[in-house]
Amino acid sequence: MSSVWFLVVHFLLLALISPIAVSQASTHDVDGIHLNIYRHTKSNSSLSSKSFAYYDKERAKALCLKLAHYVAADNTTSISTSQLPVKSMVALGGSGFYTKIGLGTPTNYYSMDIDSANAFTWLQCLPCSKHCHAQENSIFDPHTSQTHKYISCASSQCSLLKITTGSDPSCDATSNVCEYQQNYQDGSYSTGYLSQDLLTLSQSQTLSGFVYGCGQDNRGDFYGRSAEVLGLARDSLSMVGQLSSKFGYAFTYCLPTEGGQGGFLSFGSNSLGTPSAYKFTPLIQNSNSPTLYLVTLTGITVAGKPLAVSVSNYKIPTILDSGAAVTNLPASLLPTLRTTFAQIMSKKYKKVPASGGSDTCFYGSLSSVTEVPEIKLLFDGGADLTLGANNILIKGQIAGTVCLAFDLTPNNYEIGIIGSQQQLTFKVAYDISNSRVGFAAGGCT
Numbered sequence: 001m002s003s004v005w006f007l008v009v010h011f012l013l014l015a016l017i018s019p020i021a022v023s024q025a026s027t028h029d030v031d032g033i034h035l036n037i038y039r040h041t042k043s044n045s046s047l048s049s050k051s052f053a054y055y056d057k058e059r060a061k062a063l064c065l066k067l068a069h070y071v072a073a074d075n076t077t078s079i080s081t082s083q084l085p086v087k088s089m090v091a092l093g094g095s096g097f098y099t100k101i102g103l104g105t106p107t108n109y110y111s112m113d114i115d116s117a118n119a120f121t122w123l124q125c126l127p128c129s130k131h132c133h134a135q136e137n138s139i140f141d142p143h144t145s146q147t148h149k150y151i152s153c154a155s156s157q158c159s160l161l162k163i164t165t166g167s168d169p170s171c172d173a174t175s176n177v178c179e180y181q182q183n184y185q186d187g188s189y190s191t192g193y194l195s196q197d198l199l200t201l202s203q204s205q206t207l208s209g210f211v212y213g214c215g216q217d218n219r220g221d222f223y224g225r226s227a228e229v230l231g232l233a234r235d236s237l238s239m240v241g242q243l244s245s246k247f248g249y250a251f252t253y254c255l256p257t258e259g260g261q262g263g264f265l266s267f268g269s270n271s272l273g274t275p276s277a278y279k280f281t282p283l284i285q286n287s288n289s290p291t292l293y294l295v296t297l298t299g300i301t302v303a304g305k306p307l308a309v310s311v312s313n314y315k316i317p318t319i320l321d322s323g324a325a326v327t328n329l330p331a332s333l334l335p336t337l338r339t340t341f342a343q344i345m346s347k348k349y350k351k352v353p354a355s356g357g358s359d360t361c362f363y364g365s366l367s368s369v370t371e372v373p374e375i376k377l378l379f380d381g382g383a384d385l386t387l388g389a390n391n392i393l394i395k396g397q398i399a400g401t402v403c404l405a406f407d408l409t410p411n412n413y414e415i416g417i418i419g420s421q422q423q424l425t426f427k428v429a430y431d432i433s434n435s436r437v438g439f440a441a442g443g444c445t
Helices: 004-016 052-066 161-165 239-247 334-345
Strands: 033-036 097-103 108-115 122-124 178-183 189-200 206-219 228-231 250-254 264-267 279-282 294-302 317-320 327-329 361-363 375-379 384-387 393-395 401-404 406-408 416-418 427-431 436-440
Touching: 033 097, 052 406, 097 228, 122 189, 161 178, 206 239, 239 250, 239 264, 279 294, 294 334, 294 416, 334 401, 334 406
Parallel strands: 108 228, 122 206, 317 416, 327 406
Antiparallel strands: 033 264, 097 108, 097 189, 122 228, 178 189, 189 206, 250 264, 250 427, 279 436, 294 317, 294 375, 327 416, 361 401, 375 384, 393 401, 427 436
16 A cells, blocks of 8 residues: 555554554453344445356355365365465455444444454545445544554554455554555455554443554445444454453354344353353364364255265365355265255256256245255264255245255365355354354244
8 A cells, every 4th residue: 555645644643553452351241242133135235236146156266265275184185375366365255244333432333244254354434545435334534533543563463464364564654554455355455554442342342442454445346335344253353352352252143034133243252152052063273274164064964864975075174154145065065965955846846947057946936935855064073054945045046036055166176165044043153262163043033
């Protein structure tokens, strides 16, 4: 980012710079935090004319690239680093879930897209020296906040940006302000100042010194009209990481169906509730992609019967992701799932000729196609996601059709991605301190 446009406000920045550290509370808050989750609609989306499927595929590509050099348990799965862009993070995708947070003093509230695969939190800020897109709320003006401060280039937070964003930070020599650059695989990006301010999550729950990006040049296709991204990945600068010292290193969400109620995002150890309510599976630690939530898929059943594939076909890294709309499976699994599912569905519903990238679609609507065989995703440790019709089918690109909400992992990667459609209405608990994630049905109530 050019330093020229900083000169206009550098005297003000000098007065506001502060190297900061998130408060290290010795005990965790007993109340935890509970936020509502909402869904964007196509009518309030700022995406271009490209299809939502396109953005979801771009996200899947980026997730695969992020797992560069991952070697599966049988040492057969490897991705060359030559395929990985020098500066790119996971594309924003198209699942379209958001929550609202308060920022600054006095507090103003902003809609923020939740993203479990990206760590960095940023929002658009005035004066929008380069570019800001339209958003639902007024754009945040840091100069009106009594608690806002810019973060210096010498701060520890600035030095962590390479890990958090995937891009080296820069420094304005005149103002000594740390500048971030967040690039996404689909070409979208945000650049601006690294900042801190008071974060308000409820009337009684706040966090001083919350670190985030104050975006001055924000370009690309962003889903909905949010202020922008709330990073939930495993990282010290993510929303989860910064809240962990005060509330515990855990969070839980329930993603609502379209038009559904009861979606929520909770932070802290107390958000887990009663552990016996969940079926847990271990989170896999991977040094090449430590921020992603990786689990071990051990099997898939359709109508109670296992897929006719070798057990070794499941030896793939599998990402649990809130931002991908549908689940991606590699060629070693998806064709068999499609064939098995279609054989059962075709007995009741007329199959649509293969087109538009999907060969598993049927005539009907989501409300009329109700006799759908159960699909169960099985995970290490005995956890599972038992999927009903609302987790299995999505509207087809052809009017009056529905399609199987599973897609082929791009570029022949032997990687699985569990998307948001398969997580709808489940309570998903990320117990990061104990390196596990749990599933409980009927979470959005």
